[in-house]
Amino acid sequence: MSYTKVAAIYADSEALSGKEVQVGGWVRTIRDMKTFGFIELNDGSCFRNLQVVFADGEVANYKEIAGQNVGAALVVTGTVVLTPEAKQPLELRASSVRVEGTSSPEYPLQKKRHSVEYLRTIQHLRPRTNLFSAVFRVRSAAAYAIHEFFQERGFVYIHTPIITASDCEGAGEMFRVTTLDLENLPRTGDGAVDYGEDFFGKSANLTVSGQLNAENFAMAFGDVYTFGPTFRAENSNTQRHAAEFWMIEPEMAFTDLKGDMDVAEAMIKHIIRRVMERCPDDMNFFNSFVDKGLIERLSHVASSDFARVSYTEAVDLLKQHNDKFDYKVEWGCDLQTEHERYLTEQIYKKPVFVTDYPKEIKAFYMRLNEDGKTVAASDCLVPGIGEIIGGSQREERLDVLERRIRELGMKPEDYWWYLDLRRYGSCTHAGFGLGFERMVMYLTGVSNIRDVLPHPRTVGNAEF
C-alpha cells in the first residue's frame, strides 16, 4: 500500500470518503483522552494538518501511540471520514499506527510561539513550523511561476556562470574563489601572490550578476532569462541584504525600455496570481498572522497598472516632502530606501517604475539618453520593500559604450566579448534583474530576508 499525501486527501475528499489510506507525517499536537486520542499530523504537502483519531481497541498499540511526543514521525493507516459538522472537514480514523521515529520532550519546537530569532538558530527544524512551512512553499511556487512565465513566452533559460573572472557591475564587493593554500601562497618574482597558480590560472570571484553573459545569449535567442544565485560581500547587516541570494535576469533583443517594463509588470502580476491560486492556505496564514491586508494589497497590484514616472519628475514630487526624510532629495542624488518607499507607499500607493536616472548613479552598460545626462534605466519600487527590480535598455552603440567604459576608468579590452556584441549584429535590447528574496518578502509580508532563505548567509553566518 503506497502513501497518500494529506493535500490529496483534502483535494479528493469526496472520492476518498470511506476509503482506506496510509499517511506518513509528523505529530504537531497529540491529545490522550484515555480510551481514544487525537493527533494533528502534518506531512508538509500542504499547510493544513490531518486530524487522526485513534482508539484503544481499534489500534493495537494505543499506549505506545498515546505516549508519543510532538515531532514524532508516524505512519497511519485508516479510513477517511467526512465530518461536515466539525471544525475540520474530515478526519482519519486509524486502524493502525506505526512509529517511524520517536521524538522527545526536549524537541525544540514545542507547541508555543517561538521568536524568528530563536528559529534562525534551528534552521534545520524551522520548516516544520506554520510560518516557515508557508514561506518555503510560497517560495517554491513563486520560483515555478517565474519559470512558467518565461518558458510559456519562449524565453530560453540560461545558466550563466557562478565563478567569474570579471566584475559585471564594475563595482560590487566580491568573494574570491581560490584553491591556493593560504598557509603557503605561491609568489611571483616581485613577491606578489601568483594567481597564475590558482585553479583557473587567474584571480576568480563569485558572480554579482549574470547580465553580461545573458546578453551573449539574447543576441542569439532573442529572449532569454537567468535564475541563479548571486553574491555580494557587503559588510552590511540589514533586514534586506544577504551575501547569497537568487536573481532572475531576463534579457531581450529588439526590445526597448518600455517593452522591458511591460514584461517586468506582467511577470510580477503572473507571480502574484499563481501564488494566490496555488497556495491559498499559506497566503491566508500570512494575511492573518504576518501582514494584515496582504491579500487585498496583492490582489490590487495584480489587477491595476503600475505607475511610471521619470526620475526627474519623481525628484520634484519627493522634494515637496524633504522635511520627512533623513537624506534630503535633490536632482542627481541616488534615491534611498526611505524615498523609494515614500514614492510607492505614500504618493502612488502601488508599484511604480522610476525611469531615466542620471548616468552618474547608474552602471556603464545602460543606454545614454538623447539629453546626454540620463540613461534609459528603470527601477520598479513596491510598497513595503522599495526597489524590487532594476532594469535598463542596454547601450547598443559601440562608440558610446567604449567611451563610457573609458570615462569610468575601465579597460575596453577587459570587455572584448561584450563589445563584440556591438560589432556584429548589435540591436536595441533591454533587460532587468528581479531580486527573488525581495519578491518572496513582498508576497509573504515577511520583513527579514533571513526568514525567506532556506539557510541564509550573512556577515558572520554560514551555519547549516
Place this chain on the structure above:
Amino acid sequence: MSYTKVAAIYADSEALSGKEVQVGGWVRTIRDMKTFGFIELNDGSCFRNLQVVFADGEVANYKEIAGQNVGAALVVTGTVVLTPEAKQPLELRASSVRVEGTSSPEYPLQKKRHSVEYLRTIQHLRPRTNLFSAVFRVRSAAAYAIHEFFQERGFVYIHTPIITASDCEGAGEMFRVTTLDLENLPRTGDGAVDYGEDFFGKSANLTVSGQLNAENFAMAFGDVYTFGPTFRAENSNTQRHAAEFWMIEPEMAFTDLKGDMDVAEAMIKHIIRRVMERCPDDMNFFNSFVDKGLIERLSHVASSDFARVSYTEAVDLLKQHNDKFDYKVEWGCDLQTEHERYLTEQIYKKPVFVTDYPKEIKAFYMRLNEDGKTVAASDCLVPGIGEIIGGSQREERLDVLERRIRELGMKPEDYWWYLDLRRYGSCTHAGFGLGFERMVMYLTGVSNIRDVLPHPRTVGNAEF
C-alpha cells in the same frame, strides 16, 4: 507594430498567410541576385530560419540590404507567403528592411563548419550556430521539464546554500570562498591564517552537494528537490568533468530505495518525452549531425523499463568480460566508466540501476543493509555516458549513523543538525542526484561537457 517571432510564424502559418508581420533577427546567409535577394534570417525563437525575399523597388534601400554581411541584425516588415512547392513551407516578402546593427567580413562565424574547439574560444558568439542554438534550447527545455515533473508531483523546490562551512561528501576537493586580503593575511597568535577574520567568521567553501540541507526540508515537506550549481575543484581534464555544474537533488521522506528508483526512472522518461515534444527540430538536428540513432534510442528508453541489478550480480556479470577492461573487476572495487558503460551498452542495452554497493566505496549517509557489508545505494547508468544519477536510501538510525561517522574519522558534533533529524521524528527516506549536464549530453549526443555549459569552467578556464 510589435515584433512577431519566427517560431510563431511557423506555428500559425495558415492564420498569418497574407498578413503583414515585423521580425527582428540576424542574417545567417544572404544572396544578392541583382534585382532581388534572399536572406536566411534567424531570431533564435526556434531552430529554423525564416527565408526573407527582398526585391529592388519593393524595399527602398535594396543596395544597402544586399550589401549586409552575415551576422547583421535586421528588422524586416513584410507579408507571409505560403510556398507549398518550395523547400521551405513559407517565406516573408519584405516591404521594408531596417539595419539595426551591421556585421563585417571579419565576423568569426562565416558560413562554414567550425570545430567545437574553435567555437569554445568564441563562447559569446557560438549560440548563434546551429549546434549550440540547439544545445541551449534543449538545455532550457530539459530544465523546465524537471521543474514541471517535481512541481506537478507536489515537491517543494529548495534553494540550498551555495556557500557552506561543511563538506557534505566528507571528501570532495572544494573551492575556498574568502574576502581576506591574500597580500595581507590576518594571523592568529600561533601564526596560522585567522579565518575568524574572514567574511563568515570561519573558513567557507563552495558546496559540492545540497543533499544534507535538502534532508532538513524533506523532514518537513516530505518531498523536496534542489536544482542549483555545485562545484568540484578537481584537477581533472576529462570530457565529463567541469568545476562548476548543475545538479538536481530530490529528497523524499517515507520513501525507500525502490521508491527512489521509481521516481528517478519516471523523471528521466518525463524529461526525454518533453524535450522530444518541445524541441523536435533541434532533436532532428542532433539525430542527423551529432549522433545517428539518438531519437530511436531515446524513444526506446522512454517506453521501456530500466534494468535493476545488484552490485554483486553486476560484478559477476562483468568479471566474465575482464579481458576487455583496463581495470579488472572484482567484488569491492569501485566501478569505472568502462565497466559502467559495458554494463549499460553491451549487457543491458538500456539504462540500468546498480544497487547495494559495498559500504567502503560509498558515502557515510547511505543506509547500511542487513548484511552489514553493503549500503542501500543505487546508481543509474545510461548508454554513452555511464553514471548519470547517484542515489541512496539515507541512514535514518541515529546509532548506526553516529557509528559510521566515527568509523570514518569524522566528528559527530560537526553534523549536529544532521543528526538531530534522526533524534526528532526520523523516518525512512531516500534521494538522488542527477548531474544536469550529463543529462543534456545524453539528450543531445554531445560528448564534451564544455559544449553543453553556457560558459564552462574547468582547470585553467574561467573566460567570459
